[in-house]
Amino acid sequence: MTAALEGIRVLDLTRVLAGPYCSMILGDLGAEVIKVEAPGGSDETRTWGPPFKEGVSAYYLCANRNKKSLTLDLKSTDGKEVLERLVKESDVIINNFKTGTMDRLGIGYDHLKELNPQIVFCSITGFGETGPYKHLPGYDFIIQAMSGLMSITGDDHSGPQKLGVAITDILTGLYACIGIQTALLERERSGEGQKIDLSLYDSAVSSLINIGSNFLMTGKVPDRLGNHHANIVPYQTFRSRDGEMVIAVGNDRQFAQLCAILGQPWLAADARFSRNAGRVENREELSRILQERFLKEDTAFWKSRCQEKHIPFGPIQSLEEVCKDEQLKAREMFLTCEHPKAGDVEMIGSPLKLSRTPVDYKQHPPEAGEHTEEILTRLGYDKNTIHQWKKDHKV
Secondary structure, eight states: OOOTTTTOEEEEEOOSSHHHHHHHHHHHTTOEEEEEEOTTOOOGGGGOOSOEETTEEHHHHTTOOSOEEEEOOTTSHHHHHHHHHHHHTOSEEEEOOOTTHHHHTTOOHHHHHHHOTTOEEEEEESSOSSSTTTTSOOOHHHHHHHTSTGGGSSOTTTOSOOOSSOHHHHHHHHHHHHHHHHHHHHHHHHSOOOEEEEEHHHHHHHTTHHHHHHHHHHOOOOOOOTTSOSSOSSEEEEEOSSSEEEEEOOSHHHHHHHHHHHTOTHHHHSTTTSSHHHHHHTHHHHHHHHHHHHTTSOHHHHHHHHHHTTOOEEEOOOHHHHHTOHHHHHTTOEEEEEETTTEEEEEEOOOOOOSSSOOOOOSOOOOTTTTHHHHHHHTTOOHHHHHHHHHTTOO
């Protein structure tokens, strides 16, 4: 069966998370991804941990399957020549070097498009390639702080909080996938590639959605609402007798149904609470009343009652519970990959479910330089040259 992106070759010069996450998605969809690192391996996540399994980092494993690994010294003439050969027969090149680094190495977009006018060149930086911050390094934590995301995460007691994962890296990786595939589609019409300039900062600010829109409309700096919703009530966490859960009431009809489940139908008739706008204004009083009732039963009881009445509900699950979830098993969201060094490793699968061209997991996350000889041989380099380059630490 032909994969969706079969025939597309991607040169991945990225490291850590945003770029590798993007290229892994492209690899999952069938693109040939060649991960290019400095000799010995230059993706820092190879050493980030614990945990490790037989010296292999769990962090590295999470974003690097379905790739081959080539090591090159891009500062050397020979390393640059190899990359240029690859560019001539590739479709996409992704990098997340600091702004200007690719140009200083002599492999910037203007040069590479002369070698291959159809190349799609994706640059991922902290702040973009224009503007006064363009030379600043960008890290997810810093971007979460600067973008406003931390200012609206947490509550008055906790202070500003970051998300538990590097969300701006993930968002930027997803935007990179969208941009790359858009450029490839447009290339079908024009016959030309183009450059994509992506920044973590821009991506993070784009995710402010309704909170950003609220501020732009009113000029009012939003409060940190913790697990409450700025525009909808009740849309928050509650404690049950044995755990915690989320109730997400999206309209007045659902609120009336919830009140019936709670045995408190009078709440839906109360002028303070009958409409969402009133519930937002009186959120503290309503939340207190609801919380008192929810504490009287277990989570499983509320789950059953809410699901019967189609009230959006979710228990707050630990990762142990997530990994045992029957829904996720049915969706094949966990897989076991055989790694030559670490043995069998469990990984999170792809959420992309395509009917005719399904995602496939063909290649374990590679060791640094694992496919160097294979790739160089395919490019026409002889074994003596490759051996010498290895001795000289050029590959």
